[in-house]
Amino acid sequence: MTQNSLQELKEIWEQWDNGIKQLFYSNYGDLSFLLDIKVGKRLFRALAQYWNPAYSCFTFGKVDLVPTVEEYMTLLRCLRTQIDKAYSRAGNVPTFLKKLMCITGMSEQWVVARIKQKGDSNYFPQGIGACG
Template identity: 70%
Template sequence: MKLEKGESLTKGYTSDLWDFTCIKVTQNNLRELKEICSQWDDEVRQLFYCNYGNLSYLLDINVDEHLCRALAQFWNSAYSYFTFGEVDMVPTVEEYTALLRCLRIQMDKVYSRAANVLTFTKKLAKIIGMSEQWVTARIKQKGENKCIPWKSLRGQILAHPDTKKKVDVFTLSIYGLIIFPKALGHIDEAVTDLLDQLDRRVTPVPVILAETFRSLSACRRMGEGRFIGCA
């Protein structure tokens, strides 16, 4: 394709890499999530692992901000891969599967956002196990997105009488605060749609990989921005 079309898929576009890209790698404070996880007994840990894989280990990974900024310099947004001199490298589904440690939940079903889905309020109420009135009172608007504050979910993880619901809300928090951190301290609406489908044993890996590509490409095109994804 490169030999046939040149250095871009878009006619007239030159995929020269900028000399510098300002990328912000700002993380949520994960201390409370770590404390909750450390208090679980073996039974709860096993339930979490069977349903969602070993995502909790992401809580202990220290993000190298300098490495993230350096990698962004080599991201080719025209082809969605890294270019190191004459060598092209692209993250793969297999690598992200290993990174996320969710081997046991991988099936032939891949997540896709359905055309007709429940409202944010109904999906969140279903996941948390609370009333729609309770959820509606806590939903916030962050820019163009609807979110729920992490502090509202924290209480449900600690006090909910249903262990399965505790695990579900904890997983929702990991996806919202670590993997798809759209608004700091809040869980984005799109994450609830993904978690709602995880119960049907879909694999989230392709959509996480695609979001990484989208975020890196957006930062490259603008020459600046905040990296949104599992850094």
């Protein structure tokens, strides 16, 4: 495991021009604001004491808790919020078309012929399945 120096990360961020920063934003969201969050040492020690790595949650006696993003933001006194950003990305996520092909067991042509569009969203009409 490698631990990066916070100061070093801040210096790297400051060296980047706006083009590189925008590329970072488009790939990972606005994570750079985390460089400026002041985390209380006592809070961090308390959280680390109760962290259960086997279950990726906090364990207090017989109670397991997983804070929401909003609760983490409150604990860290993080004032900036981005409602529509997810800070992790799944690799190789199948497309809507590929998911439907897998679910129905039908060919791409069969699925494409049956996909409907409503506004900006695609959907598969109810009642149409591999047997329909």
